[in-house]
Amino acid sequence: xxxxxFFLFFRVLPFxxxxxxxxxxxxxxxxxxxxxxxxxISMTSMIGLALGVLAMIVVLSVMNGFQREMSARILGMVPxxxxxxxxxxxxxxxxxxxxxxxxxxxAAAPLTELxxxxxxxxxxxxxxxxxxxxxxxxKVSIVANHIVQGRLDDLKPDEFGVVIGEITARRFHxxxxxxxxxxxxxxxxxxxxxxxxxxxxNVVGVFKVGAELDGSMGLIHMADAAQMQHWAPNQVQGxxxxxxxxxxxxxxxxxxxxxxxxxxxxxxxxxTQGSLFSAMKMEKTMIGLLLMMIIAxxxxxxxxxxxxxxxxxxxxxxxxxxxxATPAQIMGAFMVQGTLIGIVGTLIGGVLGVIAAIxxxxxxxxxxxxxxxxxFTSDVYFVSTLPSELQWGDVALICSAGLVMSFLAxxxxxxxxxxxxxxxxxxxx
Numbered sequence: 385x386x387x388x389x390f391f392l393f394f395r396v397l398p399f400x401x402x403x404x405x406x407x408x409x410x411x412x413x414x415x416x417x418x419x420x421x422x423x424x425i426s427m428t429s430m431i432g433l434a435l436g437v438l439a440m441i442v443v444l445s446v447m448n449g450f451q452r453e454m455s456a457r458i459l460g461m462v463p464x465x466x467x468x469x470x471x472x473x474x475x476x477x478x479x480x481x482x483x484x485x486x487x488x489x490x491a492a493a494p495l496t497e498l499x500x501x502x503x504x505x506x507x508x509x510x511x512x513x514x515x516x517x518x519x520x521x522x523k524v525s526i527v528a529n530h531i532v533q534g535r536l537d538d539l540k541p542d543e544f545g546v547v548i549g550e551i552t553a554r555r556f557h558x559x560x561x562x563x564x565x566x567x568x569x570x571x572x573x574x575x576x577x578x579x580x581x582x583x584x585x586n587v588v589g590v591f592k593v594g595a596e597l598d599g600s601m602g603l604i605h606m607a608d609a610a611q612m613q614h615w616a617p618n619q620v621q622g623x624x625x626x627x628x629x630x631x632x633x634x635x636x637x638x639x640x641x642x643x644x645x646x647x648x649x650x651x652x653x654x655x656t657q658g659s660l661f662s663a664m665k666m667e668k669t670m671i672g673l674l675l676m677m678i679i680a681x682x683x684x685x686x687x688x689x690x691x692x693x694x695x696x697x698x699x700x701x702x703x704x705x706x707x708x709a710t711p712a713q714i715m716g717a718f719m720v721q722g723t724l725i726g727i728v729g730t731l732i733g734g735v736l737g738v739i740a741a742i743x744x745x746x747x748x749x750x751x752x753x754x755x756x757x758x759x760f761t762s763d764v765y766f767v768s769t770l771p772s773e774l775q776w777g778d779v780a781l782i783c784s785a786g787l788v789m790s791f792l793a794x795x796x797x798x799x800x801x802x803x804x805x806x807x808x809x810x811x812x813x
Contacts, residue, residue: 430729432682437733440675445741449771457595460526465637465652468622491523495624496609500568504556515609524626534560534589541607545588551599683789690797711802718798726790741774
């Protein structure tokens with residue numbers, strides 16, 4: 385009696401309550417087919433789908449890593465937002481205190497910006513000079529952590545010291561202690577309206593953040609910047625602020641300027657670096673769409689697989705129809721078979737893609753050690769390793785796209801199977 389109950393509960397009931405379409409589709413998927421070519425096409429579809437998902441996860445993770453590195457380096461140097469005065473600001477501490485009342489503001493520091501040209505032994509290049517307070521700059525910038533020669537604290541008032549980027553130092557063959565000339569435009573009453581002003585600067589430090597800023601940015605003391613602008617030593621152009629959420633910088637700076645009044649205007653990183661990050665976002669989107677085509681090709685190979693299966697199983701379909709199977713059940717069976725292929729391929733690709741994305745930096749390092757060649761050298765690229773940042777939102781989107789395309793690929797072959805006429809399919813049987 386116990387054996388009979390066990391048999392009914394564990395053997396008969398699952399088949400009674402399992403939908404016919406799922407049962408037949410699962411049997412067709414795991415059954416050994418007589419036509420080995422169909423099995424080969426089915427396997428290649430599954431492998432192609434897995435490789436497409438894997439490649440897309442790894443590439444998007446690497447692009448996320450590059451974007452993270454560029455954001456940390458560039459936006460760690462340039463102001464998140466700036467509160468710039470219409471006239472020179474006498475009391476920047478009061479402006480900073482007002483800014484710090486905003487819960488989004490982490491820190492604030494004085495800032496004066498100049499644009500000009502650097503000249504050294506006949507060589508010239510454009511430069512953006514920032515007048516800073518070395519004691520406050522570490523609160524809003526990462527430059528103090530990336531000094532490779534000298535010190536940021538060597539910027540002293542009235543000494544006209546300058547900290548330059550590594551690219552500028554390499555281009556001019558400069559070291560700490562060398563002198564160069566800064567040329568800035570100055571409004572005058574001369575007929576031309578603008579005359580060049582030259583200032584001798586002494587190199588007291590070199591920074592390297594691994595971005596274009598290494599060749600386009602320099603730092604001097606804010607008192608020296610004020611003197612070059614013919615201001616009082618304590619006057620600055622404005623206050624630089626660091627915010628918690630980079631993407632809220634425009635709203636935060638606008639709100640603070642609303643409290644300060646019409647004597648101030650707001651500026652933020654989206655005006656100076658927004659085009660770069662927009663380009664990186666568009667690049668990620670376009671590469672994602674191109675890689676999605678790989679998944680689409682692999683997914684729609686399921687169409688060819690199922691069409692051949694339908695032709696191979698014509699007699700089975702006819703028999704099922706004669707014993708009462710409806711066209712919907714036949715269609716569902718082949719949809720289950722194709723969807724299972726898509727699910728297995730997507731899961732394999734997703735798991736392998738996550739593992740590869742997490743370990744891609746170590747894999748590239750291993751290849752460099754084995755081959756003896758440096759794929760990423762600091763002399764050519766801004767990064768010396770391949771960065772990667774796995775975002776689970778990307779993984780979910782990629783896997784969902786693979787599953788949806790696999791499901792859509794089953795519709796036409798499954799519909800075609802449901803239209804098989806029993807008499808026509810069994811005429812030669």
